Amino acid sequence: MVLLDIDYITRGEKAIIRLFGREKNDENETSIIVLDDGFQPYIYVVPRDIEECQEQIEELNVEKVEKVEMKDLAKNKHFIKVTFNHPQDVPKLRDKIRDLPSVKDIREHDIPFYRRYLIDKGLFPMAEVEVEGKTVPPLDITEISNNYLANIFKLQGEIQPISSDFPDLNILSLDIEVYNPKGMPKSEEDPIIMISLSSNQGLQKVISTERSSLDFVETVKNESEIIKRFVEIIQKENPDLLIGYNSDNFDFPYIKDRAELLNIPLNLGTDGSQLKFMKKGYANAALVKGRVHVDLYLIMRRYLQLDRYTLERVYLELFDQEKQDIPGDEIHHYWSEGGEKLETLFKYSLDDAVTVTEIGEKMLPLTLELTRIVGQPFFDVARMATGQLVEWYLIRKAYEQGEVVPNKPSASQYSNRRGKKASGGYVKDPVKGLHENIVYFDFRSLYPSIIISKNVSPDTLVTECDDKKCHISPEKQYMFLKEPAGFVPSIIGNILHERMRLKTMMKESSNDEEKKFLNVQQEALKRLANSMYGVYGYSRFRWYRLECADAITAWGRDYIKKTMEKAEHFGFKPVYADTDGFYAVYHGNH
């Protein structure tokens, strides 16, 4: 099955992991939930006195205490691994453990349970997994309501990743319109007047209370029926992905508010569960269990560099086509006036949903691929900043290499870091005037190359060394061991190597679909590699090292200046330079 999402529930004292999957055979699509009660949370403890430490922790209400040897920034060290009964015991007990006199520090104490599961089991969301023993339906371990849409199984044997092609997903987009004569809509007063739906399976529908001659409009008797019908269609279409535009903060919260007011259940999940919201800082994320809700607005902000991110602006950018728009404050006029105006509103509303599907089909493959590389849920990856993506990728790699992950910075460490900044790239102010015969030198892979060739990594940074054993950076003379390969450099090396392999496969492939698929994969790797050089200077990063960030840019400036000098020697006069490259005019004197 394709692994769409993951969470856990608690039954009795036990945490049970739920894996939400989808199986497609011929014409049939089945939602599946696999339950695994055989996984327990743990943290690592850095002891001052290992024996005393072990004894003291054993007195607490924990499952298991054991000595382990792990790497900490490439150095072998002794840790105590403490296993807990339940994920929520971790925040309850970790402060107690940290405060023990025999304990120096605690590590990996803030890794969400479901993420830990994915990492430790080697599972990747949006890829195929093989489930053994899933024919046993042990329904006593969870309460089952009658309207479960999915088949539920208890995991009996192993769950294993298997290689797979790009998943073939059923995508449904939605967009709501609201009657709001008094400015921005307020969910306490302003009703939903239509919900538009569009899928990649051919569905195009507007549910509304007004009649229309347009065949995509389905008329129901009141607002309650709009919402009920919406829930029905979601259950029937059973999409893997739900997408919207600003739907985390508008459409879904609004639907939820109105449904509550009208007392209508919103059981949209494949487990029959209600629409939920997760607080992510100050922002909301709308969550439908068993499906993945993606807000394209966030994705667009990440991938496009625009002045504005309205649906119209994004559509123009991606498809080079103007999209008609009814200003928000005029929608109620179109609704009240009826006739032609209303038909226009119906068309506009459906068009928004269709547009969201189109944008999703174009933009989501990259995020899907990043999900399969980083190995965290699609829902999360679609909402992660690049720094977070890199971090979770590295956390998985750390596990694979037996490295204990560094802690997140404390509040004081964070504010301390924020005050400091690594030096930037080299900038040469442009020479004024109109230049002809311009040549551009592109250095976009300069920083990843520096990290690899100079082995720039927190675990290779040393304070005493010589130029036989170390690379020494220009200016501030930071020293990095030449051997062994550092944690971050080796990972970037693997990414770039894998990317080259995919590019070669792409060139050799004669199948257009395969080419496209390989291209998305190599683009995702490029994104990941390119975001990795910035993170040494990112204040929240677990592997933050200002020295590394500084050394990289220092080498960068050194390289670009030397290259410009060389170019000048060959008759190219640089007219402008900024960080990754420079423009030069050829005088042809040579």
Added chain:
DNA sequence: GTGAACCGGGG
């Protein structure tokens, strides 16, 4: 000059 407050998208 500095730190707090606000803003994005959506109707």
Added chain:
DNA sequence: GTGTACGGTTCAC
């Protein structure tokens, strides 16, 4: 949920 965005700009003093 083993949790608490983000980066840029404007405002208020």
